[in-house]
Amino acid sequence: MFEPFVDVVPSFFGWLNQGPLTLTIFLHTVIILPMIWIYRQEKKRIENEG
Amino acid sequence: MAKRSVWSDNRFWQRSAAWVTGFAAVLLIWLTFDTSAQISMGTDADLKNGVTKRVPGPTVINYKITYEMDTKRGHEIPVIGEKELFFGRDDYSEEEAGALLHLGKLGSQVKNCMDCHTLLGNGAYYAPDLTKAWLDPAWGPEGSLQAMTGKETKEEAMAEFLQHPSQYPTHERMMPNLGITAEEAKGLVSFLKHMSSIDTNGFPRNFGKIQGAVHGK
Amino acid sequence: MASKLNESQQLATWYFTFAAILFGAQLLFGLVAAIQYVMPGFLFEIIDFSIARIIHINALVVWMVFAMFGSVYWLLPDETGIETVGIKLGKLLYWVFVAAIVVVVLVYLLVQVGPADETTIWFITEGREYIEAPRWADIGIVVVALGFVANLFLTGIKGNRSGIVTVLMADMIAFAGLYLAGMFFTDNISVDQYWWWWVIHLWVEATWEVFVGAIAAYGLIKMVGAHRQVVEMWLWIEVAMLFGSGILGMGHHYFWIGTPEYWWEIGALFSALEPLPLVAMFVHVLYDWGKTQGGQDAKGESVSVINNKPAFTWFVFNAFGNFLGAGVWGFFHTLPQVNLYTHGTQFTSAHGHLAFFGAYATILIGMMYIAVQGKNGIKVMKNTTSSILAVSLIVGGVVGMTVALTIAGYVQVLVSRAQMGATWAGYFDGQAGMWFAQGMDWRLIMGVVTFIGFLFLAKDLLSIGKAAHHER
Secondary structure, three states: OOOOOOOOOOOOOHHOOOOOOOHHHHHHHHHOOOOHHHHHHHHHHHHHHO | OOOOOOHHHHEEEHHHHHHHHHHHHHHHEEEEHHHHHHHOOHHHHHHHHOOOOOOOHHOOOOOOEEEEEOOOOOOEEEEEEEEOOOOOOOOOOOHHHHHHHHHHHHHHHHHHHHHEEOOOOOOOOOOOOOOOOHHHHHHHOOHHHHHHHOOOOOOHHHHHHHHHHHHHOOOOOOOOOOOOOOOHHHHHHHHHHHOOOOOOOOOOOOOOOHHHHHHHO | OOOOOOOHHHHHHHHHHHHHHHHHHHHHHHHHHHHHHHOOOOOOOOOOOOHHHHHHHHHHHHHHHHHHHHHHHHHHHHOOOOOOOOOOHHHHHHHHHHHHHHHHHHHHHHOOOOOOOOOHHHOOOOOOOOOOOOOHHHHHHHHHHHHHHHHHHHHHHOOOOOOOHHHHHHHHHHHHHHHHHHHOOOOOOOHHHHHHHHHHHHHHHHHHHHHHHHHHHHHHHHHHHHOHHHHHOOOHHHHHHHHHHHHHHHHHHHOOOOOOOOHHHHHHHHHOOOHHHHHHHHHHHHHHHHHHHHHHHHHOOOOOOOOOOHHHHHHHHHHHHHHHHHHHHHHHHOOOOHHHHHOOOOHHHHHHHHHHHHHHHHHHHHHHHHHHHHHHHOOEEEEOOHHHHHHHHHHHHHHHHHHHHHHHHHHHHHHHHHOOOOHHHHHHOOOOOOHHHHHHHHHHHHHHHHHHHHHHHHHHHHHHHHHHOOOO
């Protein structure tokens, strides 16, 4: 699952790139997760309005 | 009245769109800083000290370039070897080589190369890809293209072809005469040699390794 | 019986007219290039392939930009409820834009190339695919685009700012600003290509797609009376998905240009999600149509809810074409394992043809029909024989070209790339393949079909407003 790092120059993104999909899953997650917080806020707002 | 769902709420989606767009843009900018540092051009000192750069400095024209399989990375990479004569010299200074590369890069744009050829795989598909053209065996000592021009070296053969392309038809589809001068041709050949030294993560695969695979039987 | 248009919509019709002329030029020079694949001697050293192709792809980009500006000027008064602010400036800039484009095209045709120095970059060509326009024209385009964005912002701030207008404001400022990334010169081809994609990718796979989402939303409200709140909710979902996948999906252009290996993962997975919003747009258009029609049918009257048949036909083809051309044909070769062999082959060209047509040409032609309807004060606009012939021949022709180029691309991938390793000899072995050669023949035939369709389209746009069978 985890393969040796092969990038020419080490960098933060290269370091996250540790094997199949590690980097891209990380980026997708940090983009999507905060939507939970937006969801909760909006739910509260709708409840208050109703 | 039934409670409204957040999932069908415009404000929720508007805020989500703003967040996703903004954060993706921030990530792209961050990645751009990281990548820009990695693809900045190397120097003559880097070449002399054996420092590997994804995009080597212009004085890479003083060296022999090959395209070798790297077992650790699992694909071919350009390898910069010993000194090699380029138009009879192997001691171009950083300024001289930089000026040649500048002339060649400008030349590649003012003659609209990308509207027939591909460079790094981008452009038009009417003529061969030029990413590793410098390493093409056809331009080498045994190659048909070098023989066709009657020149002694690869760089002189390429420069001769570029100046008088329609004198040397290689195919029914010919390169037109674009008014390329001798100096511009020299610049273009150093641009091509420099481009072949760029680390393109193994593109194109198997370049020049299999000859006559189709018609060779 | 022509109705009196407001000034913004009048300007929109000017934009649409010049867009249609450039569309014709695009197809004409596309035909020249297609003939040269079949008969390489055609116009050799007169109008070489490179020149024909520059005009083919530049006319493409510019007619779409013209039609996009026209679409915004058309819908602004409808959405905001006021006349566009600064419309006099808008009209002046239109003529500046037209003049600049005419000069640029004439220089491409008559001067073609220059010596390797900065004056060529300033006055003849920058030689960078799609944005070859010389630097003086770049600066002119930026001025015109800033004027357009100013019109849009001032009108949006003063009038009623709907969700559609809000999305367009954010989208158009990004669209105009990104052009700046394509205006500089560098000796480093990797850096050159890195920023070049900021213009090309972030236009066609991000900002232009969001623009299409906004136009589709406007069209659904205008043509089938879809519910604004539902339409705008979909629009926000589309914006989230398009920008969420499209911005980092740019990584699929950074696999092989000298950029680091981490772009493989970023490009592969983000761009693999790019078709999702296109599915959403497809579902959304057809669903809203079915829903409003169902509501109408439930009343027991069998009347179509569509008040502009030709325009809506093009909008429906947009939903299909965007998903197929940009989504499916794009996904084919977006993973690095595949792209290593397909990058820079006719595969890309097949995708390019169906995507530009399906995602953009279709909906912009639809907007032209909406303008014809408004200009002639027609309540329900119906198809003419020419409308049907135009849409059938153009759609059939482009799909035919796409299939032909895809087959040619397969040959090129297998022979030139996988077997021969992409050398000069490998390239020409691939080009000599029978399937490749026949693919190019069929591409030319289908290109002619497309061009005949264009002639019907031009005739129809000029004459359909006068037809007697519409409801006025």
